[in-house]
Amino acid sequence: MVTLADLKISEVKLSEEHVGKWGMVIDQDICTGCQACVAACAMENNIPFVGEEDSGYGRSMHWIRIERFWEGEYPEVKMTPNQPMLCQQCGSAPCEPVCPAFATVHSQAEKLNLQVYNRCIGTRYCANNCPYQVRSFNWRDYERPEPLPNQLNPDVTVRRRGIMEKCTFCIQRILNAQDKAKAEGREIMDGEFTTACAQACPANAITFGRMDDPESLVSQLAKRSHGVKHLEELGTLPNVTYFKGG
């Protein structure tokens, strides 16, 4: 059996040299676990409400979730900081090569992982191969009773049953802001727009922006020494940096 040690970690390109286009920094020390990001994400991206029964089968749908972990033995358990988990927009994504339909592909222009819903046939290989477990599958056409359809975001496709989906780093906002900047004949400014989760966060624990711009707030933050990238040793080149105990 192949173990992690056999994989010669030194050969895996580590994230230090990898610079994506868009990136995110999440400060776990100031995250209060209030779930505002989860709600904002669902609103922005037309994520259906799955309901109690299907959630019980483990079919709940979120593009971002707050993970909680405990340390120690009962009764001396201590909760570690909340950990918002979302698609890490890997530079070398394990989900991509396994799709038999080429529905999850890498955007060369935006350096993001795309999920092309209309191309997806729902094999769910990608979700099984995602080390962060951040992909969710539409098991049904979930009901949206009136007046909920009125709050659907017209810039985001409403997905059907049998389709995989995941965080897009709010690509609709990225493209919108780029389009606006282009119309005004300028470059996109740092902080001009942000993702729905970062916008909703009352503690400002989430920062989003250009990674390839050394002046931007995210790229400055990401350089801090206590930044951690999750499961970096798998060579996924994630674009989300976490701070814990800084």
Add this chain to the structure above:
Amino acid sequence: MFKRIFEWLIQPLGLIAVGIALLALFSLAAYGLYATQQPPEQPIQFPHQTHIAFGIQCLYCHPGAAKGPSAGIPSSAKCWACHNQIAKTQTSALLAPLKQAVESGAPIEWVPVAIVPDFVQFNHRAHVAAGQNCENCHGDMTKVTVAQNPQVFNMGWCLNCHVKSADDDQEKLVKLSDCGTCHY
């Protein structure tokens, strides 16, 4: 049983019956195809050609095309700005629904013609800013009454023009053929 039916079918009368049935199926299919290519019934037979002949700009009625993703259909208030000063408005049967809509305040329910599916994000602004004429995609509106599509808006059509307009600009080619540009 099947043998009896088969024997009946290969006699002359049976062959004629089969022929008629095939012909009926074929014409039904042909009619179905034809029907998908017809512009839908609109609440008002709005004559594009006469209005454009007066020199009204497309952007006067569809101003969104220069500013954002969707071009927009004019509200009845915009029609009324001209039409309440035109004598024909009071008498024309064609314009009766417009008069009614303005008086009752109800919107005119135009039937969409130029549409792409929900999973495609189209943006007029980028195209108009890049110097694409309305005619390139919507055909010559000076010749039609209600709008109709000169071609189907399928993916090959979009990509053909994108590849052509990118020319040798590699960065532009990557951007304009990236799935994330149109599908999200």
